[in-house]
Amino acid sequence: MDTVFPNPVRPLFGTPLRDDSVIVNIGPSHPATHGTVQIIAELDGEKVLRTDVHCGYLHRGFEKECEDHTWHNLIPYVDRLNYVSALVNDFAYCDGVERLMGIEITPRCRYLRTLLSEYSRVVDHLTCLAAGLMEMGAMTAFLYLVMVRDFMYEHLAALTGARVTYSYGRIGGLARDLPAGWLVRLEEILVQYEEFVARVHALVDRNRIFIDRLRDVGVITTADALSFGCTGPILRSTGVPRDLRKDMPYLAYAELDFDIPVGIKGDNYDRYFVRMREMDESVYMIRQLAQMLPEGPINVDDRRCTFPDKALVYSEIESLINHFKLVMDGPGVPPGEIYCAHEAPNGELGFYMVSTGGGTPYKVHVRSPSFAHIGAASRMLDGGQLADIVPTFGSINMIGGECDR
Amino acid sequence: MAATALDTLQQQMVPAAGAALLSHGTLAFTLAPAELVPTVRRLRDEFGFDIFLDVTAVDWPAAALRFEVVHHFYSTAHKARVRLKTRVAEADPTLDSLVGLYGSAAFMERECHDMYGIVFRGNHDLRPILLYEGFVGHPLRKDYPKQREQPLVPYRT
Numbered sequence: 001m002d003t004v005f006p007n008p009v010r011p012l013f014g015t016p017l018r019d020d021s022v023i024v025n026i027g028p029s030h031p032a033t034h035g036t037v038q039i040i041a042e043l044d045g046e047k048v049l050r051t052d053v054h055c056g057y058l059h060r061g062f063e064k065e066c067e068d069h070t071w072h073n074l075i076p077y078v079d080r081l082n083y084v085s086a087l088v089n090d091f092a093y094c095d096g097v098e099r100l101m102g103i104e105i106t107p108r109c110r111y112l113r114t115l116l117s118e119y120s121r122v123v124d125h126l127t128c129l130a131a132g133l134m135e136m137g138a139m140t141a142f143l144y145l146v147m148v149r150d151f152m153y154e155h156l157a158a159l160t161g162a163r164v165t166y167s168y169g170r171i172g173g174l175a176r177d178l179p180a181g182w183l184v185r186l187e188e189i190l191v192q193y194e195e196f197v198a199r200v201h202a203l204v205d206r207n208r209i210f211i212d213r214l215r216d217v218g219v220i221t222t223a224d225a226l227s228f229g230c231t232g233p234i235l236r237s238t239g240v241p242r243d244l245r246k247d248m249p250y251l252a253y254a255e256l257d258f259d260i261p262v263g264i265k266g267d268n269y270d271r272y273f274v275r276m277r278e279m280d281e282s283v284y285m286i287r288q289l290a291q292m293l294p295e296g297p298i299n300v301d302d303r304r305c306t307f308p309d310k311a312l313v314y315s316e317i318e319s320l321i322n323h324f325k326l327v328m329d330g331p332g333v334p335p336g337e338i339y340c341a342h343e344a345p346n347g348e349l350g351f352y353m354v355s356t357g358g359g360t361p362y363k364v365h366v367r368s369p370s371f372a373h374i375g376a377a378s379r380m381l382d383g384g385q386l387a388d389i390v391p392t393f394g395s396i397n398m399i400g401g402e403c404d405r
Numbered sequence: 406m407a408a409t410a411l412d413t414l415q416q417q418m419v420p421a422a423g424a425a426l427l428s429h430g431t432l433a434f435t436l437a438p439a440e441l442v443p444t445v446r447r448l449r450d451e452f453g454f455d456i457f458l459d460v461t462a463v464d465w466p467a468a469a470l471r472f473e474v475v476h477h478f479y480s481t482a483h484k485a486r487v488r489l490k491t492r493v494a495e496a497d498p499t500l501d502s503l504v505g506l507y508g509s510a511a512f513m514e515r516e517c518h519d520m521y522g523i524v525f526r527g528n529h530d531l532r533p534i535l536l537y538e539g540f541v542g543h544p545l546r547k548d549y550p551k552q553r554e555q556p557l558v559p560y561r562t
Contacts, residue, residue: 005557006557007538009532009537009538010532012532055534055535056536059535059536063545064544064549064551065551067547067551227455227507227508227509228507229456229457229458229509229513231456242481336429337428338428339431339477339486339488341486348458348479350458350459350477352459352477354463363461367459367477371513372459375508379508404535405535
């Protein structure tokens with residue numbers, strides 16, 4: 001039976017510019033791209049003349065779904081935006097809701113969130129770099145990086161109960177405190193991290209093959225990066241030290257000592273190196289935070305959002321009602337609107353939220369870094385080689401979950 | 406730094422750009438649709454707002470001007486944010502595009518067009534980006550039922 005399925009996309013161009021150029025379709029499910037993305041490219045031999053990049057294959061109506069659930073219920077959903085560094089999404093979302101409610105989180109929670117955000121950044125960069133290097137044939141570097149990443153995943157599973165999507169943030173705090181010995185294991189993993197990242201530096205940094213594949217490939221200028229809304233490692237790779245952790249300090253970043261690594265000319269090599277150096281800075285911050293971490297409660301004592309202790313729910317009527325109201329009605333968020341942005345591993349992750357009062361958001365919009373970067377992808381791909389689409393796309397680090405929502 | 410920049414901005418922009426309000430560190434302006442592009446051009450050229458972060462809309466079905474289109478900007482020089490809010494009616498949800506000012510506008514406006522049906526005058530590429538070719542309706546409008554399904558390929562039985 002021959003069934004012709006409708007095409008979900010209408011390409012920007014259907015006829016070649018020249019007699020000897022061809023239009024090829026790459027994706028949406030191509031073995032060389034991680035993530036479902038479709039690139040329609042016009043080629044002159046192996047040279048890419050122009051591209052039309054389509055995303056949206058992972059669209060699942062996140063923002064629509066948000067309008068139908070309580071503020072608490074959204075935490076597992078926001079985890080699935082950037083599922084490589086889910087904790088950053090959690091904390092950015094919770095921070096926005098807390099600011100709407102006028103809640104100040106406890107000191108221990110503030111430092112823990114900062115520590116875990118940086119830990120997530122390391123995990124995210126490890127994943128991005130490992131995949132990017134593997135696509136260029138560096139199996140050893142891939143295994144080194146992914147091994148360390150898996151130590152971190154298991155370590156986070158010991159804290160949160162899940163490997164990837166943690167649902168660990170809470171409005172006004174965190175799901176639970178650190179288990180015994182967690183910080184000891186953290187330091188062991190950081191030592192392993194240093195050893196294996198040093199090996200990757202030795203394998204890749206001055207390796208002729210990688211320099212040839214990465215240097216002057218996928219270049220974006222500072223002016224273009226700003227105009228196309230690029231943030232995070234892509235903007236920093238062009239030489240702009242723009243980082244929300246320094247520019248608009250949130251959580252405990254104002255108290256930390258760290259540098260913002262920047263690149264020279266915004267090519268794939270710079271993006272590789274900026275990520276490698278950012279991980280080192282994150283590890284440096286994690287060590288500072290482990291020293292600074294104060295004792296104390298992790299949840300604010302606010303009946304509008306914090307769930308009462310289970311023992312009290314079972315033994316006194318006020319706590320039972322409180323628990324019931326929080327589950328059924330959701331936390332009481334006063335009317336208002338907020339744009340709350342955190343520096344996610346990929347760039348500026350912003351939540352624009354509108355509340356009309358009550359337990360359910362009126363609107364939640366996510367300003368995801370990947371979406372802006374995919375809009376700029378053509379700039380980096382056009383004029384390059386067909387084979388360079390893969391490392392360039394890898395260095396953009398498009399995460400379908402947050403790009404397509 | 407950010408606070409003084411926003412103060413200056415508020416003083417200089419208010420008469421032309423309408424009411425301004427500082428909301429959680431973001432300076433929010435409410436504008437008439439015709440004011441949008443001139444205001445954004447001033448923001449970019451005179452006040453250094455070099456990043457156009459995103460555009461979305463808020464649907465208020467009961468209001469005469471149903472859609473509140475919300476633009477966010479960031480200035481890397483002043484480390485400050487600005488939000489511009491413009492109201493358009495359901496009968497004519499048209500607004501001038503920012504494609505001439507920012508590269509990111511092309512993609513961001515496609516998403517807003519997908520989700521709310523806002524037409525950005527001057528953006529000639531409003532093809533679906535998160536949705537697919539042939540999708541009927543605008544799913545983030547409040548009157549679009551959440552349960553409605555529009556499979557592109559028939560479900561297997």
